[in-house]
Amino acid sequence: MKALTLQALILRLHTFWTNYGCAMGNSYDIETGAGTMNPLTFFGSLGEKPAAWAYVEPSRRPKDGRYGDNPNRLYQHHQFQVIVKPSPDDIVDVYIKSLEYIGFKKSEHDIRLIEDNWESPTLGAFGRGWEVWLDGMEISQYTFFQQMGSFECRPVTVEMTYGLERIAMYLQNVEDVYDLDWNERVKYREVFHAAEYQQSKYSFEAADNALLFRHFADYEAEALRLLSLGLRVPAYDYVLKCSHTFNVLDAKGAISVTERAVYIARIRNLSKRAAELYLKETGQLTERA
Amino acid sequence: MKQQAFVFEIGAEEIPAQYIGRMAESLQEQAEKLLAENRIGFSGLRVLYTPRRLALVADALDERQADLTEEIKGPAKSGAFTDDGQPSRALSGFLTGKGKTLADVYYKTVGAAAYVYVKHHVKGGDTADILTRKLEGLVKAVYVPNTMRWGGYAMGFIRPIRWFMAMFGKRALTFATPYAKCGAYTRGHRTLADKRLRLTDAGGYETLLKEQGFVIADPAVRREMIVSAIRAYERETGVTVKAEAGLVDEIVSIVEYPALGEGRFPSEYLAMPDPVIITPMETQQRYFPVYRDGKLTDTFLFFRNGGFDRMAEVAHGNERVLNARLRDGKFFYEDDKKTTLRQKAEKLASVVFQEKLGTLREKSERVKTAALAAAPLMGYADTEKIAEAAALLKADLVSAVVKEFDEVQGVMGGIYAREEGYPADIADAIAEQYLPGASGGRLPATPLGALMAVADKLDSVLGLIAAGFVPTGSQDPYALRRQVLGILAIQQGFSYDFSLTELVRSLTEPYRSFYQKSGLDTERFVKTVQAFVDQRLKGILEEKYPYELLSRTAVSEGNIVDSVHKLEAVKKLWEAPWFHDEYLQVHLRMKKLVKDRPAAEAFDPALFDCEDERRMYAAFSTAAKEAAGSIGSRRYACAIEQLSRTAPAVNAFFDNNLVLCENERIRLNRIRAIRDMLTLFDSLTNAVV
Structure with missing residues (x-):
């Protein structure tokens, strides 16, 4: 079989998981650091209502920017995100089947699940799970959410995140992410190299700290105002904006270690209130003293 | 009583390597308890495990409960x-x-x-029936260090449970829980035999898994497979493989069927210092570095979870990953070389060591003070070297390599120091400052290294205790216990014969503002540190010496070397009848007499009023003079022997006279004389009243 292009890989994952029963979602249109932050997952993993989604999430990590020089690290990589709630008993087996579906015959590779307990302090979330190793390479994060938005997850949502660039690099046997075939004609370099350079330049050098601090304060105030109006959806958009603004400031080195914890706590407070509103709205929050 | 073999398997998704051993121990304990409580006799009970299963296996269980x-x-x-x-x-x-x-x-x-x-x-019930009812309870009784939930179930475990299998002789024990069923079926290896396997006889468990499941259930067998594969590789290729026991253990716990693979990386990376290469290999990728004639080679070994099919492809995948990591390492290393250690050290002023204790620059200053105070006690005289080592000690903490791999802190600093042409003792001291890394770990090899290692740990202990972080129970976020144990290990290793607690007393100044903020005065601060140090010291001694011996020896406060000298002396004399019958006996007699009778003033030999008393004093004067010499040169067994020679004279005086006589002046004088003898005895042994 000819190696999958990046877009063919995405298509196959979509085919596999929609056949499994997931709804096909879309990337969110506000900057996120991971597929988990997409409202489909954040709100979807709260409460009892079953959920099953699959979507690609461009994930911005300003600190990981390398000016397009590093063959492995990116300002923005792409995750293929799958969530299923409640987590099915055989979900690990299903995941392994998905690897076969994209071209990794399981008997020909070394597949291992290595302990990795995930947490997101800004989302007030943590889970237990693994890194999935394929021939020594981490290709996925696998997490059973125990808490989201500071609320306990009952039932538990399972999240599977495929690192698309890494998997494609392995399938296509290329050593440099920019050499990936996007499709038969377009290379990854053409699509993203300039963006990687410029976003790195922005995050590490050009970002206007004063403006960003101002924005952070405004976004936070707006989130709080919207929360007080009971509008958790737009409020959560502002939580995401706070989070990304914080990430840029952090990459720029504008936030000291002690301040860092304070900013994280401020964002966590917002996500908790958005989660609380969602649970109330759907009648799933029993008032507790 | 008729008996049958038994096996109970808990099948789970991959159980974290760091916990599975402890969980296996807990399952063993709980199973023993369950069987004992239910009066079911057993033999050959053990727990086998792989990442996907914990299996309780018994060679034989009674078929029926005892009446x-x-x-x-x-x-x-x-x-x-x-x-x-x-x-x-x-x-x-x-x-x-x-x-x-x-x-x-x-x-x-x-x-x-x-x-x-x-x-x-x-009447005793049927074992099979009882176990069928109790096995789920056994699962719930297993200690789970870090529990999680899955699906919509109330159950918590280390990772989701997928199946149970229980077989008593040829009979399957069946029960169901909301999250998993129990019966005759186990499962094979996730990728090599991903199917249900039916067990027909409990005794055939390991064989079934091995022959049809690609699973080696016994961790000891997997370990043996790993070790012998490495040894065979060494024999065939004439190399040496660095196989740390901890890494072997981890691999035992992350594979069900170990299969050795070999990979290579571009030899250009060999130009980098070894730690930059082997740290990502070992800690991130779980690979084994390969040496030829003592030099690192471009080959590494890895263990795949089963199967030799397409090994070249698997090896290629692993090579790609290592390659990427080494490329990163090279980038970090070259970045580090753009600045000198001294320039890096300047940045320490803006790196926080601990919020309450200031920056790393401030820590380095305190370490220097501590090192200067400890230097005379450790026989080190070159204060300029101390200052230089202290100034550079923490510089590598701002290096890119250490930021990426924190386990090479110190080691990289030593390498950079050597590359920049610093004297070898400075480079070694930087490299050795964190030793010993673990209990029983390697000690610093050089005097300056030992000094800086002691000073750095001492500063952390004093600073963090002053800031209020006294470890309690399982709470020891800064591993202060390990730091004190490290200091004591260095003292022992180098025979540094000084009291750590006295050193602490002389070193309070740099910590005053911290402990005052925590509401402690100097006395309470010193007491807290002393108690903390003494507990560790006691712990070490208790591991090595039986209680009886320890309770009879006058352990020297805060001084492990001197304490060990005394303990060894007592140990040596322990079997000698005279040590108990004469020496300790006399010690006890004097102790009982002087006990609770304070008598501060000196005694007056002129007041001795009987021959026995004068003889006793004469014997004591001779013995004391000799013993003082022996004590001065730490020959404690000798000192005890010399003091024991006073026994006949002391006993004669005590036997033939009313020691505590009516006449108060004479009585007090006698107590004072005996008190002075007792002080010497007390410095060596404890008279247990």
């Missing part, structure tokens, strides 16, 4: 019958309740009163 005869206590005999001799309401109620008749009754006296008793005989 039980219980005595059941009823009402008091006095209230058991009415005046006309009929059973009282209390007695008949008791008998009805227990299904017994008057003929079953007998009496036993408990305390002052006699009570009605009946015997109840319970």
Whole structure:
């Protein structure tokens, strides 16, 4: 079989998981650091209502920017995100089947699940799970959410995140992410190299700290105002904006270690209130003293 | 009693390597408890495990529970019958309740009163039935260090449980829980034999898994496979493989079927210092570095989870990953070389060591102070070297390599120092500052390294205790216990004969503002540190010496080297009859006499009023002079022997005279004289009153 292009890989994952029963979602249109932050997952993993989604999430990590020089690290990589709630008993087996579906015959590779307990302090979330190793390479994060938005997850949502660039690099046997075939004609370099350079330049050098601090304060105030109006959806958009603004400031080195914890706590407070509103709205929050 | 083999398997998704050993121990303990409580005899009980299963295996379990005869206590005999001799309401109620008749009754006296008793005989149940009912409870009783939930189930475990399998002889034990069923089926290896496997006989468990499941259930066997594969590779290729026991253990716990693979990386990376290469190999990728003639080669070994199919492809995948990591490492290393250690050290002023204790620059200053204070005690004289080592000690903490791999802190600093042409002792001291890394770990090899290692740990202990982080129970976020143990290990290793607690007392100044903020005065601060140090010291000694010996030895406060000297002396003399019958005996006699009788002033030999007393004093004067010499040169066994020679004279005086006589002046004088002897005895041994 000819190696999958990046877009063919995405298509196959979509085919596999929609056949499994997931709804096909879309990337969110506000900057996120991971597929988990997409409202489909954040709100979807709260409460009892079953959920099953699959979507690609461009994930911005300003600190990981390398000016397009590093063959492995990116300002923005792409995750293929799958969530299923409640987590099915055989979900690990299903995941392994998905690897076969994209071209990794399981008997020909070394597949291992290595302990990795995930947490997101800004989302007030943590889970237990693994890194999935394929021939020594981490290709996925696998997490059973125990808490989201500071609320306990009952039932538990399972999240599977495929690192698309890494998997494609392995399938296509290329050593440099920019050499990936996007499709038969377009290379990854053409699509993203300039963006990687410029976003790195922005995050590490050009970002206007004063403006960003101002924005952070405004976004936070707006989130709080919207929360007080009971509008958790737009409020959560502002939580995401706070989070990304914080990430840029952090990459720029504008936030000291002690301040860092304070900013994280401020964002966590917002996500908790958005989660609380969602649970109330759907009648799933029993008032507790 | 007829017996059958037994196996109970908990099948789970991949259990984290760091916990599985502890969980296996807990399952063993809980199973022993369960069987004992249920009166089921067993032999050859053990727990096997792989990342996907914990299996309780017994060579033999009794087929039936042992019968039980219980005595059941009823009402008091006095209230058991009415005046006309009929059973009282209390007695008949008791008998009805227990299904017994008057003929079953007998009496036993408990305390002052006699009570009605009946015997109840319970026939032992069927082991298979009992286990079927109790096995889920056993699973829940297993200690889970870090529990999680999955699906919509209330159950918590280390990772989701997928199946249970239980077999007693040839009989499957079946039960169901909301999250998993139990029966005759286990499962094979996730990728090589991903199917249900039916077990027909409990004794065939390991064989079934091995032959049809690609699973080696016994961790000891997997370990042996790993070690012998490495040894065979060494023999065939003439290389040496660095196989740290911890890494081997981890691999044992992350594979069900170990298969050795070999990979290579571009040899250009060999130009980098070894730690930059082998750290990502070992800690991130779980690979084994390969050496030829003592030099690192471009080859590494890895263990795949089963199967040799397409090994070249698997090896290629692993090579790609390592390659990427080494490329990163090279980038970090080259970045580090753009600045000198001294330039890096300047940045320490803006790196926080601990919020309350300031920056790393400030820590380095305190470490220098501590090192200067400890230097005379450790026989080190070159204060300029101390200052230089202290200034550069923490510089590598701002290097890119250490930021990426924190486990090479110190080591990289040493390498950079050497590359920049610093003297070898400075480079070694930087490299050795964190030693010993673990209990029983390698010690610093150089005097300056030992000094800086002690000073750095001492500063952390003093600073963090001053800031209020006294470890309690399992709470020891800064690993202060390990730091103190490290200092004591260095003292022992180098025979640095000084009291750590006295050193602490002389070193309070740099920590005053911290402990005052925590609401401690100097005395309380020193006391807290001393108690903390003494507990560790006691712990070490308790591991090495039996309680009886320890309780009889006068351990030197805060000084492990001197304490060990004394303990060794007592140990050596322990079997000698005179040590107990004469020496300790006399020590105890004097102690009893002087006990609680303070007598501060000096005694006056002129007041000795009998020959026995004068003789005793003469014997003591001679012995004391000799013993002082022996004590000065730490020959404690000798000192004890010399003091024991006073025994006949002391005993004669005590036996033939009323020591605590009527005349107060003479009495007090005697106490004072004996007190002075006692002080010497007390410095060597404890008289247990």
